[in-house]
Amino acid sequence: DVKVTQSSRYLVKRTGEKVFLECVQDMDHENMFWYRQDPGLGLRLIYFSYDVKMKEKGDIPEGYSVSREKKERFSLILESASTNQTSMYLCASSTPRGWYQETQYFGPGTRLLVL
Amino acid sequence: AQKITQTQPGMFVQEKEAVTLDCTYDTSDPSYGLFWYKQPSSGEMIFLIYQGSYDQQNATEGRYSLNFQKARKSANLVISASQLGDSAMYFCAMREGEEAGTALIFGKGTTLSVSS
Numbered sequence: 001d002v003k004v005t006q007s008s009r010y011l012v013k014r015t016g017e018k019v020f021l022e023c024v025q026d027m028d029h030e031n032m033f034w035y036r037q038d039p040g041l042g043l044r045l046i047y048f049s050y051d052v053k054m055k056e057k058g059d060i061p062e063g064y065s066v067s068r069e070k071k072e073r074f075s076l077i078l079e080s081a082s083t084n085q086t087s088m089y090l091c092a093s094s095t096p097r098g099w100y101q102e103t104q105y106f107g108p109g110t111r112l113l114v115l
Numbered sequence: 116a117q118k119i120t121q122t123q124p125g126m127f128v129q130e131k132e133a134v135t136l137d138c139t140y141d142t143s144d145p146s147y148g149l150f151w152y153k154q155p156s157s158g159e160m161i162f163l164i165y166q167g168s169y170d171q172q173n174a175t176e177g178r179y180s181l182n183f184q185k186a187r188k189s190a191n192l193v194i195s196a197s198q199l200g201d202s203a204m205y206f207c208a209m210r211e212g213e214e215a216g217t218a219l220i221f222g223k224g225t226t227l228s229v230s231s
Contacts, residue, residue, distance in 0.1 A: 042222060090160060104219055105162060108157070109160075
């Protein structure tokens with residue numbers, strides 16, 4: 001079974017803090033993704049990575065950065081947390097077996113509250 | 116324009132009944148994949164079923180089937196014999212093109228409530 005884990009289920013931070021969200025997958029997947037989920041807006045892509053040290057901006061990258069130093073780990077960084085970054089953050093991974101077979105598998109999510 | 120539209124914010128069904136969750140999509144790419152995910156209140160997104168644009172038959176996975184009507188650009192999820200554990204939010208998603216590693220585009224979701 002594919003296993004995607006995220007470092008925290010719940011996180012409370014203060015405005016201006018630097019926040020690290022960690023994601024680890026154990027299936028040797030090349031691709032990893034960070035989404036945020038907000039009520040009424042569904043899931044929106046922040047960043048994704050298709051290889052170590054490679055990254056691509058998604059739809060809403062502002063205020064975020066990412067790091068992928070190892071294949072299994074993809075970190076999302078909030079350089080200076082703001083209240084509008086309070087959200088549910090979901091990490092996913094996939095392997096490029098051909099587009100029609102490329103299913104993304106998700107971690108349990110991190111609910112971040114920025115005060 | 117939205118790429119994935121789920122018009123039902125909420126659906127209510129009795130146990131053991133079948134339910135259809137609607138999803139329409141918009142793409143001009145001939146190659147695409149359609150996905151359904153389930154999100155219980157605990158938060159994790161669980162992959163349910165997949166349909167490729169060139170697949171001739173509707174996908175099925177246990178109690179889940181995907182009613183794929185290509186000309187109408189719809190990909191409805193059918194859950195047969197609903198169970199209390201099916202209560203969750205359900206998301207339809209699409210990936211366009213044949214390039215590996217592209218992200219999914221999600222709809223806004225439908226909340227399904229199953230009662231006894």
